[in-house]
């Protein structure tokens with residue numbers, strides 16, 4: 153059982169999850185890799201096909217004739233809260249977000265939608281992805297996680313920030329670097345419908361990830377893929393990052409490159425120091441986006 157501990161003023165919460173201490177640290181382990189049916193798999197990876205028995209309690213899968221499954225969800229072996237699931241993006245051990253196809257994104261995001269819808273009655277589901285060791289990831293196979301929080305816990309999650317410093321857009325989504333960026337080169341993806349209305353408008357609350365059509369999910373995938381690809385180009389290496397979907401509507405997807413470390417000042421005050429002006433970041437990203 154996860155234990156929730158408030159601070160002395162009941163503003164912030166800590167989750168005591170001591171079982172997490174046993175979490176494996178596999179990011180530096182050398183995995184043997186083999187090619188099978190055009191994808192790369194590893195016999196050493198607990199998230200690869202053939203090793204399904206190494207993960208506990210399957211929640212759901214999208215079936216696939218060639219590989220058995222395309223997306224697979226199971227309970228996290230080292231949960232942070234009482235409901236904590238792992239979502240494997242694809243059977244391919246090396247298929248990162250910037251290599252995923254349109255169909256891969258529709259499959260993955262439709263699984264996000266199903267799990268959010270199923271869990272929403274019971275609390276606040278948070279979907280996120282950690283990429284790279286410095287982002288908090290412990291197994292390299294591309295995966296996301298979903299954690300359910302009790303409704304009574306105060307979250308310090310951000311609302312949708314106004315759409316400024318645009319990088320690019322497609323038929324449904326806009327990519328931008330909000331003025332309120334706490335980290336260098338943060339990229340947010342918002343639905344275009346949210347552009348037309350004022351911050352705080354009740355219309356915004358209706359822009360909900362679970363309502364997006366397959367066509368919108370494909371366009372969202374495209375926006376995420378090109379954001380990660382352009383960030384890779386501008387930052388200059390295979391950088392660690394987190395992304396998450398806004399815990400409550402209005403929808404946004406926030407990508408946070410983890411290229412700086414928070415210091416004592418930031419930890420002591422809760423303030424953020426951003427060393428790259430979001431307007432400059434957007435300009436630089438705009439130059440390289442495809």
Ligand SMILES: [Zn+2]
Pocket residue numbers: 193194197198199200201244245293
């Ligand atoms: Zn794997």
